[in-house]
Structures are given as C-alpha cells and as structure tokens.
Amino acid sequence: MIDPHPALTAVLHERGIFIDPAAGGPAGLADRIVVTILADVTDRRRWRHAWDGFDSDVQAEIVATWQKLVTNALRTGAAP
Helix, strand or coil, rough: CCCCHHHHHHHHHHHCCCCCCCCHHHHHHHHHHHHHHHHHHHCCCCHHHHHHCCHHHHHHHHHHHHHHHHHHHHHHHHCC
C-alpha cells in the first residue's frame, strides 16, 4: 500500500504514534476511523488545499488528537 502522506507518517512515527488500521480492538477501530476522516478531509478540494498548507507537525498533532478522542470515546462510550 502506498502512503499518501509520507511526511505526516514520518512525523507521527517520530512522536511514537503509529496508525494501524489493521489492528484489532478499540485501537484498531479508532485508527480505521481516523484514517477514514483523514481520507475524507484530504479528498475535498478546498480542505485538501488547507490541509496541505499545515506543516507536518501541525498535521501530526491534529491526527494524534483525533486518535485520542476516538479511542477514548470507543473505550468509554462517551463523547469528550
């Protein structure tokens, strides 16, 4: 599979954040949700342009936050 966001992936890995949509359990489901959201955001022309305007550190921070929010919601059954 080709990584559509190699710079973002590299920054996430540097921070110890590994998105693994194939993993099982709540973490894997959270990762699949985050990847789906990211794909949707970056597939929309104006959103893609805005997303590409963020540096990779900001992108990584956004994705890491989404991952935490989704994982916590799945584990607790409650929104933040």
